[in-house]
Amino acid sequence: MFVRLALKHEEDAFVAMGQANVAETLEGEPCDEARLRQTFQDYLATARPTIWVVDDFSKPVGLLMADVGEYDYRAGLFVVQKVIYVSPEKRGTRAAVLLTKELIRWANSIGAVEIIGGNDNGFQSDRTAAFLGHFGFRKVGFTMSKRLTD
Amino acid sequence: MGVKKTPKAASNVARYEEDARQQRIREGTERVNGIFEGNFNPDFFTNRKQSFLDYATPQLEDQRSAAEKELTYSLARAGTLDSSIRANKFGELQKLYDTNKQQIADKALSYETDARNNVENARSGLLSTLNATGDAEGAANSSLSRAAALSAPEAFSPLSQLFASFTSALGTQAAQEKAAAMSGGSYTPKYNTGLFGGNKSVKVLGG
Numbered sequence: 574m575f576v577r578l579a580l581k582h583e584e585d586a587f588v589a590m591g592q593a594n595v596a597e598t599l600e601g602e603p604c605d606e607a608r609l610r611q612t613f614q615d616y617l618a619t620a621r622p623t624i625w626v627v628d629d630f631s632k633p634v635g636l637l638m639a640d641v642g643e644y645d646y647r648a649g650l651f652v653v654q655k656v657i658y659v660s661p662e663k664r665g666t667r668a669a670v671l672l673t674k675e676l677i678r679w680a681n682s683i684g685a686v687e688i689i690g691g692n693d694n695g696f697q698s699d700r701t702a703a704f705l706g707h708f709g710f711r712k713v714g715f716t717m718s719k720r721l722t723d
Numbered sequence: 724m725g726v727k728k729t730p731k732a733a734s735n736v737a738r739y740e741e742d743a744r745q746q747r748i749r750e751g752t753e754r755v756n757g758i759f760e761g762n763f764n765p766d767f768f769t770n771r772k773q774s775f776l777d778y779a780t781p782q783l784e785d786q787r788s789a790a791e792k793e794l795t796y797s798l799a800r801a802g803t804l805d806s807s808i809r810a811n812k813f814g815e816l817q818k819l820y821d822t823n824k825q826q827i828a829d830k831a832l833s834y835e836t837d838a839r840n841n842v843e844n845a846r847s848g849l850l851s852t853l854n855a856t857g858d859a860e861g862a863a864n865s866s867l868s869r870a871a872a873l874s875a876p877e878a879f880s881p882l883s884q885l886f887a888s889f890t891s892a893l894g895t896q897a898a899q900e901k902a903a904a905m906s907g908g909s910y911t912p913k914y915n916t917g918l919f920g921g922n923k924s925v926k927v928l929g930g
Binding site: 574575576577578580581617618619620621623628630631641675678682683 | 745748850
């Protein structure tokens with residue numbers, strides 16, 4: 574089991590994991606397959622976002638999606654961890670750890686100043702915070718959301 | 724987990740370099756995967772198992788045959804070839820044979836599993852290095868040499884004496900029963916199979 578960049582032929586696997594992630598963590602939220610596919614194509618064309626998968630005997634069993642941005646007030650880049658997802662049958666394995674280590678390695682390799690990540694969906698928030706805390710992440714403020722449409 | 728914050732675009736130069744790096748890595752990954760898939764299809768792993776079975780099974784059969792002969796000679800010496808003792812002893816031998824056969828099958832399966840794990844570890848190492856260095860050409864070259872090394876036939880060790888405990892027990896029992904027979908009753912073996920010694924005595928005829 575190891576982490577590598579997602580490959581072109583893994584679009585369907587990415588879509589399936591993306592849909593499963595939305596269903597599990599954002600109950601009732603619409604999930605547009607076409608939008609997911611566009612996200613994957615954006616990754617292939619521009620590396621924005623960047624998508625990694627956990628490869629388990631050539632089968633993708635988890636994914637990490639991250640993006641890069643520039644500060645408004647200072648020089649340097651920051652990395653945003655957007656999604657970490659591991660298939661249910663592989664939870665409890667090293668998958669999430671490998672993904673997070675790769676995120677940190679990659680952020681360092683591109684010279685980023687910091688990684689912004691965490692949880693903004695209410696799904697196992699404490700557990701997620703504790704998990705990221707092991708890697709040196711610290712809690713900064715609150716994520717807030719005001720729903721405007723339904 | 725996730726955050727919806729959308730970052731502003733990083734500088735165009737930085738993005739272009741990262742796009743190109745990721746593209747090289749993906750191409751390198753496809754090449755490494757292609758080399759491994761070409762060399763290590765499902766038949767390769769099945770053959771690893773079968774090779775050990777082909778190597779070990781004839782040895783098992785030969786050793787069983789030798790143990791059967793030894794048992795038959797022992798029974799014949801004791802005049803018990805047609806007795807229930809024969810059935811019991813051959814039953815023990817068959818049980819030992821079945822156990823050894825299962826152990827060989829388990830070992831063969833472990834060769835298949837080990838081969839899968841070794842190949843996967845090699846692929847994992849190559850792709851992790853590629854991911855870190857972006858050197859697609861180096862990864863492809865390394866893949867070829869690793870694939871060649873991993874494809875080399877496995878060297879097996881000859882099987883040990885699988886029926887040694889059985890034939891050795893026959894010898895020990897024979898010695899104990901003979902000793903009992905010759906002691907005139909002063910020595911009694913723990914078990915008496917009747918295969919060896921018994922109540923028969925050896926008469927020495929002198930001229």
